[in-house]
Amino acid sequence: MLKLTGYKKIDVAVFISGNGSNLKNLINYSLKKRSKFVINLVISNNIKAKGISIAKKFKIKNKIIKYSNIKSAEKKILFELRKNNINLICLAGFMKILSKNFIKNFDGKIINIHPSLLPRYKGLNTHQRAISNNDKFSGCTVHYVNSKLDSGKIILQKRVKILKNDTANKLSKRVLKQEHLLFPKALNKVLTSL
Ligand code: GRF
Numbered sequence: 001m002l003k004l005t006g007y008k009k010i011d012v013a014v015f016i017s018g019n020g021s022n023l024k025n026l027i028n029y030s031l032k033k034r035s036k037f038v039i040n041l042v043i044s045n046n047i048k049a050k051g052i053s054i055a056k057k058f059k060i061k062n063k064i065i066k067y068s069n070i071k072s073a074e075k076k077i078l079f080e081l082r083k084n085n086i087n088l089i090c091l092a093g094f095m096k097i098l099s100k101n102f103i104k105n106f107d108g109k110i111i112n113i114h115p116s117l118l119p120r121y122k123g124l125n126t127h128q129r130a131i132s133n134n135d136k137f138s139g140c141t142v143h144y145v146n147s148k149l150d151s152g153k154i155i156l157q158k159r160v161k162i163l164k165n166d167t168a169n170k171l172s173k174r175v176l177k178q179e180h181l182l183f184p185k186a187l188n189k190v191l192t193s194l
Pocket of ligand 1: 016018019020021022023092093094113114115140176179
């Protein structure tokens, strides 16, 4: 069971595949006195992920896990998570789908940030799809991870207005700024509800 006992901070792992701007933001938040969590492990499936250098800069243990075989990749990840006493996993731009079996091991303890107002636009190219459908808003969602893609219970959402002549690129930059506010807020909400 995940329990907040006394002043002990919750040990969190962040999974990334790319830039790691959400990772950087979560790390910065975790360093604040009021933070209830500490990031102890960064997992990447991609050796070229920029986020790895962010983990290194902050001296956070980081592991690159080759994904040529899902089963053995997940086995290695589970080993690292247990070795580092990880209680909660944040998926921050992690481009691999976790198996049912993996999720079972961390049931209710994996959260993800997704760049759309779920349940709209699961999957990729979310902002372009919102623009093409003439939506008034795009945005971002932090949700629990279950075995269906981008479908777990929603924790928090933030809307971002789609402007006239918006492009997916411009919109994604504005949404990313909101993601950086939303993710730590959602993580705190998860931790205080325990
Ligand atoms: C973010 O837009 C996030 O919502 C999505 O992947 C992107 C990751 O960005 N899941 P970064 O690597 O955190 O900069």
